[in-house]
Every structure is written in C-alpha cells, then in structure tokens.
Amino acid sequence: MNQFVEQIEEQMKQLLPAKRYVHTVGVAYMAASLAMCYGENVEKSMIAGLLHDNAKYIPFEEALKECNKAGILISECERNSPMLLHGKLGAYYARTKYGICDDEILSSIIFHTTGKPAMTFLEKNIFLSDYIEVHRTQNTRPTLDVIRTTAFQDLDLAVYYALDNTLQFLKRNNRLIDGMSIDALEYYKVKVSKG
Numbered sequence: 623m624n625q626f627v628e629q630i631e632e633q634m635k636q637l638l639p640a641k642r643y644v645h646t647v648g649v650a651y652m653a654a655s656l657a658m659c660y661g662e663n664v665e666k667s668m669i670a671g672l673l674h675d676n677a678k679y680i681p682f683e684e685a686l687k688e689c690n691k692a693g694i695l696i697s698e699c700e701r702n703s704p705m706l707l708h709g710k711l712g713a714y715y716a717r718t719k720y721g722i723c724d725d726e727i728l729s730s731i732i733f734h735t736t737g738k739p740a741m742t743f744l745e746k747n748i749f750l751s752d753y754i755e756v757h758r759t760q761n762t763r764p765t766l767d768v769i770r771t772t773a774f775q776d777l778d779l780a781v782y783y784a785l786d787n788t789l790q791f792l793k794r795n796n797r798l799i800d801g802m803s804i805d806a807l808e809y810y811k812v813k814v815s816k817g
C-alpha cells in the first residue's frame with residue numbers, strides 16, 4: 623500500500639473510536655474491491671473510504687460553528703439532523719487537515735450519506751461501500767446480501783437498492799429525509815428502469 627494511504631489510516635486510528643475505525647477500514651477495503659472490480663482508481667477509493675467519517679465525532683455545536691467559519695452552507699434538514707453535517711465538514715477537513723485536493727474524493731465524502739443524482743464512480747463507490755462493508759449487519763439493512771452481490775454486477779442498481787432501503791428505513795422511523803436523497807432515488811429509479 624502506498625505511504626500516503628498508510629499515513630491517513632494511522633491518523634484515523636488515532637482520531638476515531640475503535641468501532642468507527644474498524645468500520646472506516648471496512649469501507650476503505652470495500653471501496654478498493656469495487657474499484658478493482660470496475661477497473662477504477664484503487665488508491666483514490668482507499669483514501670476516500672478512510673476519510674469519509676473523519677468528522678463524525680465533532681460535537682454538533684462545534685460542527686455548526688466550524689461550518690459557519692468555513693462558509694459551508696447548511697440546509698434546513700442538516701440543521702435538524704446533525705448527523706448529516708459530517709459529510710460536508712468531513713470534506714472540508716479532508717482538504718484543510720489531510721491535504722486532499724482531489725475534488726472527486728472531496729465530493730464522495732460530502733455525499734456519502736445522502737447520495738445524489740448522477741454520481742461519479744467514486745461517489746457511488748463510497749456511498750455503497752459505507753452501506754455494505756463487511757461489518758454492516760442485516761438488522762437495519764434487510765436486503766444487504768442482495769445489495770452486496772449486485773454491487774459487483776451493476777453499480778447503479780445497487781445504488782438504487784441502497785437508496786430505496788435507506789429512505790424506507792427513515793420513513794418507518796419518522797426520521798427527516800434530505801431532499802438530495804429523494805432526488806437521488808428518483809434519478810436512479812429512472813436510470814435502472816431504462817436498463
């Protein structure tokens with residue numbers, strides 16, 4: 623593995639609680655596997671996977687202050703559902719603290735929770751890898767096995783399944799749904815129906 627990837631992995635080990643670090647490494651290797659499967663950039667996928675949750679444990683008040691200071695726009699949904707903010711703030715830290723200049727990596731961190739319409743390979747990869755990495759369980763993801771298999775066969779269909787599952791889960795639990803996820807679901811529904 624290249625030295626920069628090893629360095630980021632070590633930094634995440636120091637930064638994150640043990641369980642989140644294990645998930646983070648799971649996402650990085652899942653993303654690397656999908657990159658290999660589709661002939662895409664393995665190193666970029668590893669870096670994005672390792673950094674995707676770097677801002678997960680910033681207390682909400684501090685996260686809001688940091689976003690304001692950095693000029694990051696906060697949507698109504700993000701204001702009410704603080705968990706969503708760690709994507710945007712994570713991308714900001716990836717750039718300012720970990721020296722990532724690649725816009726595609728930064729964007730894949732921003733949208734790893736919500737997804738978005740017309741994602742690049744890397745954006746789809748990190749969104750999906752976060753959903754299906756080996757430590758995830760069937761408890762909140764009833765069709766996880768199907769999505770895992772599909773991810774290696776048809777990335778767009780797997781993204782659609784994961785978005786559909788996520789939105790159904792949020793609805794069942796009366797949780798707020800980000801408009802970006804609704805747009806993403808609509809986009810991939812049309813895309814997969816066209817084959």
Ligand SMILES: [Fe+2]
Pocket residue numbers: 674675678708734735
């Ligand atoms: Fe996350």
Ligand SMILES: [Fe+2]
Pocket residue numbers: 645649674675752
């Ligand atoms: Fe994650």
